[in-house]
Amino acid sequence: MVVSDDPLFLAAFAESSLQNRILLWPTRLLVFTHLPLTRLQHLHSLLSSTNSMLLIIHDNDRTSRGVSVYVQLPYSSPAAQMLKIATWSAQRSLILTSHSPLFPDKFTKFISAPALTVAIEFISHHQILQIADPDAPGGYRFIFKGAMANIVEYIAQGMNFTFTYVRSQDHSFGSRNTDGSWTGMIGMLVRKEADFATGPFVLTTRRAEAVDFSYYIWIDNIRIVSGRGVPEVDPWGFLLPLAPLVWIAILASMVVLLAVLVGLSEMFLTHMNRRKWKSDAFALVRIILQQDMLVDARRWWWKRVVVGVWMLMTVVLVRSYAGNLMSLLAVRHIPQPFQSLRDVLDDPASVGSGIYHEVAEVENEGRLKFRTHFQFPDSLNNLVRPGGHVLVHVGIGIQNLIAEHFSKMPGSENPRRAT
Structure with a gap:
């Protein structure tokens, strides 16, 4: 609530509120004053762009004391008359003088069907056409086609306004300069050259400090497009058919089997045969490399079991490895180094x-x-x-x-x- 009969104070309050964006959309403002409407033209921008009501107090004498309640319609001209929605007096209490309630929801659907200016910029799968029009500012007008244009038309139909398209001089969405000014469509909004702008805008802290954003249409991620690399053969491609954990498991299994063979030989063989068996245990490596192996008919049963289990495992691994390796070598690798x-x-x-x-x-x-x-x-x-x-x-x-x-x-x- 603001109560003052000083026009300079009211003008300073209005300017500070607009520049610093003190009054948000849900905020309701009451301005009490004895000043007549003719001395309150400087409040037009504040009252038309916020959820505000102006209460003018009439107290020429005690019998005629009362209050007139006015609302400034959005996007109206400074010379437009305010809408009187109610009066109050001690004798007759509160009387509504229009169909609008107190604090009317004037931003949901415009009563006066204003003509708004919409800032646009080129985006993919959209078209911007510039055609000559002697009745339009600058002698030409824009035709905008695409998904964002459909959204603008849908909003215009629902909120009851007409619109014309404009473009910024630098054809950009907007960034902040070192001196604090803004370029692109954001700059047009800050300088009041456009009433609102189509996106899709990237929401940043600096932009949110300069303009008001609507509810988001969709959320997307930043992606990177790079040139495709030249097909090449990876010199370490022979390691790719199996995952690193598989290679570790193979080496661990080989060590465990070698330990089992050495341990069993210590238990069941003589010193002479034990030493021979230690050298023969490395035949497990020959099996996985698919090399030949001497078979001793006098092998003990536990030797045959260990070697047989290892041969069964290596057959599965070698067949899987060979098939995947052939597929990798048949298709050359295209490097994509930029993933982030x-x-x-x-x-x-x-x-x-x-x-x-x-x-x-x-x-x-x-x-x-x-x-x-x-x-x-x-x-x-x-x-x-x-x-x-x-x-x-x-x-x-x-x-x-x-x-x-x-x-x-x-x-x-x-x-x-x-x-």
Whole structure:
């Protein structure tokens, strides 16, 4: 609640509230004053953009003392008259003078059907057409097509407003400059050049301090697009058919069996045969390497059991290994070294602290290039495909760029040939 008859104080309060965003959407504001409407024009921006009511007190004499309650409609012109919704007096109490209740929900559906300005920017699977129109500001207007355009039309129909599209001069979503100003669509909102802007915007702390965000449409991840590597044969590919744990299990099993054979030989054989058996125990290695092995007909039964179990295990392992190795050697390996933003920074930049801080630092080294959405298709073809750059973007944007790139490839018009 604000009570004052000082127009300078009310003007300062309104300016501070708008600049510092003191009043949020759920906040209800009452402004009490004796000043007439003609001296309250400076409150237009505050009253029209917040959930506020203006109460003007009339007390010319004790018999006619009362209060008039006014509401400023959203997106109305400064010269537009306020909507009088109620009066109060000691004799007649509260009387509603319109169909609107106190603190009307004026932002759900606009009463006056205002004409709003919507900031747009190019994104994948959307079209922006600029056509001549002598009646539009600047002599031309934009036609926007795509999913975001459908959302704008749906909101306009539900909230009862008309709209025209505008674009920023730098054709970007918006970033903060060193002097505190904003570029792109965020800058247009901050400077009141547009009423709202279409996304999808990446929600950041700095942007949330400058503008109000709607409820999110979807949540997506940041993805990396890099040029495909040259097919190559991995010199260590013979280790790939089996997992590291399998290799460890094979070596452990071999050691255990060798220990069992040596232990049994100590128990059942003489000193002469024991020494011979110790050298013969390494035949287990020959089995797994599929080499020949001398078979002694005088072997004891426990020797035959141990060697037989080992031969059965090696047959399964060798057959599995051979099949997987043949499959790996038949298809050459295509390296994909960039699986995260950390991989990009570590190749070959030095590692510091804070990954996004390091991303900003590599700009000074000439390793970071900013591109607008309109430039992404050209950058994908001329920078990413040769292999010298990677593209970092949200997942839905990456999917759309890949789909558009595939549709422009030779033969993509023939599904059977493209497959």
